Each structure stands twice: as structure tokens, then as C-alpha cells.
Amino acid sequence: MPKRLTIIGSGPSGLTAAIYAARANMEPLLFEGFQKGGMPGGQLMITSEVENFPGFPEGILGPQLMSNMREQAIKHGTSVLMEDIEEVDLNTYPFTLKSISGETYSTDSLIIATGATARRLPLDSEKRLWGKGISACAVCDGALPAFRNKELAVIGGGDTALEEALHLTQFASKVYIIHRRDELRASKVMQKRVLTHPKIQILWNKVVEEFIGETQLSSLILRDTATSETSELSVVGAFEAIGHVPNTGFLNGQLEVDELGYIKTVPGSTKTSIEGVFASGDVQDHQFRQAVTAAGSGCMAATEAERWLQERAGL
Numbered sequence: 001m002p003k004r005l006t007i008i009g010s011g012p013s014g015l016t017a018a019i020y021a022a023r024a025n026m027e028p029l030l031f032e033g034f035q036k037g038g039m040p041g042g043q044l045m046i047t048s049e050v051e052n053f054p055g056f057p058e059g060i061l062g063p064q065l066m067s068n069m070r071e072q073a074i075k076h077g078t079s080v081l082m083e084d085i086e087e088v089d090l091n092t093y094p095f096t097l098k099s100i101s102g103e104t105y106s107t108d109s110l111i112i113a114t115g116a117t118a119r120r121l122p123l124d125s126e127k128r129l130w131g132k133g134i135s136a137c138a139v140c141d142g143a144l145p146a147f148r149n150k151e152l153a154v155i156g157g158g159d160t161a162l163e164e165a166l167h168l169t170q171f172a173s174k175v176y177i178i179h180r181r182d183e184l185r186a187s188k189v190m191q192k193r194v195l196t197h198p199k200i201q202i203l204w205n206k207v208v209e210e211f212i213g214e215t216q217l218s219s220l221i222l223r224d225t226a227t228s229e230t231s232e233l234s235v236v237g238a239f240e241a242i243g244h245v246p247n248t249g250f251l252n253g254q255l256e257v258d259e260l261g262y263i264k265t266v267p268g269s270t271k272t273s274i275e276g277v278f279a280s281g282d283v284q285d286h287q288f289r290q291a292v293t294a295a296g297s298g299c300m301a302a303t304e305a306e307r308w309l310q311e312r313a314g315l
């Protein structure tokens with residue numbers, strides 16, 4: 001028997017969709033993923049304090065917020081599977097999904113809420129030293145003994161980079177932010193915190209050309225984007241925070257995507273180019289990308305899936 005609704009993704013969007021669908025007695029099945037597209041729970045699992053999710057005036061830790069949402073989804077009747085979906089067939093109905101362990105699942109409607117993954121610098125030295133001083137998650141790795149009281153670098157000029165830099169000041173003796181332009185992309189409030197922080201120095205107009213180190217990162221070769229001059233910066237840790245790519249590989253081109261690869265949805269809706277398939281959260285939003293907007297669109301997707309199934313049954 002096909003499920004009435006299947007949800008792929010366990011970030012704020014997928015879990016909010018699950019809460020709404022479960023409360024509407026749709027008995028949703030949710031694939032929370034395992035390895036693909038980051039850890040189950042999504043990007044908030046690698047965030048520390050979340051200060052802007054409504055309802056938590058003192059802030060809440062990202063993993064705690066996700067644990068609460070998961071518990072709420074299960075409590076209302078969501079079945080959760082810790083499996084990656086590797087392939088989908090959206091051209092035949094009911095839709096079919098194949099997991100990485102080879103199981104197939106059939107569903108009458110589908111919500112894709114697979115989010116986006118952190119981008120990485122395409123350098124051989126980056127691959128070689130990944131996990132040996134290079135990371136994409138200051139919250140996960142910043143407190144490691146190797147980084148304590150040492151000089152560290154964060155690459156990027158967005159909110160994530162600044163948040164990571166601020167987090168690292170708890171452990172590091174100094175944090176450099178390496179940004180390719182002379183202006184930050186991050187919000188004004190974050191800029192103010194960073195620009196006035198005594199442990200943080202911004203290196204403007206710089207890109208990383210090479211990561212140096214035998215078994216552990218020891219320095220970075222930087223190139224000035226204005227003058228092309230190169231310089232060496234001694235750091236034992238480098239944290240990349242250069243944006244994200246949407247997790248849509250498993251769709252194999254079956255849904256329309258925009259020029260950046262994000263799933264196209266009908267404006268004001270979560271409807272995709274295939275009827276009965278809805279997309280919510282960061283996988284279809286590169287503009288706002290907030291936990292609260294992801295959760296909001298998850299609610300929309302569950303509501304639209306429910307209506308679509310009712311209309312279909314009524315035909």
C-alpha cells in the first residue's frame with residue numbers, strides 16, 4: 001500500500017511538515033536521512049545558540065530545537081526512518097522512492113525538504129587536509145584541543161562565517177576572517193559584533209590559494225584579489241563558511257530547478273513542476289534560508305499535500 005504522504009528531510013521544514021501532516025491524520029513517513037546532505041536534523045545540528053527562532057527569548061541550542069521538533073513529529077504519529085533516499089521515480093504514479101539499502105517505497109504525495117549542503121573550496125590541498133585542521137563546522141570542531149589558544153581562520157563573509165568566528169573566539173587566541181571582497185555580506189548586527197571584537201581581525205580582499213601542512217594544517221597561502229599579491233598566514237585551523245548547494249542530486253533532473261539548482265516552486269506555494277510533489281525549506285529557497293521560514297514552508301507543504309490528496313480523492 002502506498003503511503004499517503006512521504007517526507008524526505010528532517011530539518012525544520014521536513015519536521016514541521018510532519019507535525020502538520022500527522023495532526024491531519026495523514027500518517028506521514030519521514031526519511032530523516034543518514035549521511036547524504038549532512039546529518040539528520042539539518043543545519044541547525046551544527047549551530048550553537050539560535051536566538052531568532054520565535055518562542056525562545058533566551059535562545060535555544062540548535063540540536064535541542066531539532067530534538068524537540070523530532071519528538072513533536074513522532075508524538076503526533078509520524079514514522080521516522082534513518083535512511084538516505086538514493087533515487088525517486090516521479091514520472092509514474094504512485095511515486096516510488098528507493099533507499100540506499102535497496103528498499104523501495106511507494107507514496108501518493110511527496111514533500112522534498114532535503115535542504116542544502118555547505119560548499120567547499122575546490123583545492124587538492126583542501127581535500128588532503130580535510131579533518132586535519134580544515135572543517136566546515138566551528139561548533140562541531142572548534143573546541144578540539146588542537147585549536148585551543150591558537151590562531152585560527154574562518155573563510156567567508158556571510159552570517160555563517162561571522163557566527164563561526166564569534167564562536168571560535170571562546171577557544172582561539174585570535175581569529176582571522178578571510179573575505180574575498182572589501183564588504184561583508186552578513187547582517188549588520190553580526191557585522192557590529194565582529195568588527196568590535198578584540199580577538200577578530202578581518203583580512204579583506206583575500207582568497208585562499210593553498211592549504212599548507214604535511215599531516216596537519218600549518219598555514220594558508222592567500223592571494224589579494226585587488227593586487228594579486230600572495231602572502232602566508234600561519235593558522236592551525238581553517239573553517240570554511242562559503243555558502244551552500246541544494247541537495248537535489250537524487251532527483252536526477254525530474255523536477256524543474258532554477259539557475260542555482262534550487263527546486264522551482266509556484267510563487268506563494270510549495271507546488272513543484274510535478275503535481276503531488278511539494279518542496280519546502282532551503283532546497284527551494286536561497287533567499288531567506290532561515291529555520292523559521294523553512295518551518296513555515298513545511299507547514300505550507302503539508303497543508304497543500306493534504307488539499308491535493310483530498311481534491312484527487314474527490315475526482
Ligand code: NDP
Binds near residue numbers: 052184
Ligand atoms: P552566504 O551565501 O550568505 O555567504 C557566503 C559567503 O561566502 C559570502 O560572503 C561569499 O562571498 C563567500 N564565498 C562564496 N564562495 C566563495 C569562494 N569560492 N571563495 C571565497 N568566498 C566565497 O552563506 P551563509 O552560509 O553565510 O548564509 C546563508 C544564509 O543563512 C543567509 O541568508 C544568512 O543570512 C543565513 N544565516 C543566518 C544566521 C542567523 O540568522 N543566525 C546564521 C547563519 C546564516 P561574497 O559575499 O563575495 O559573495
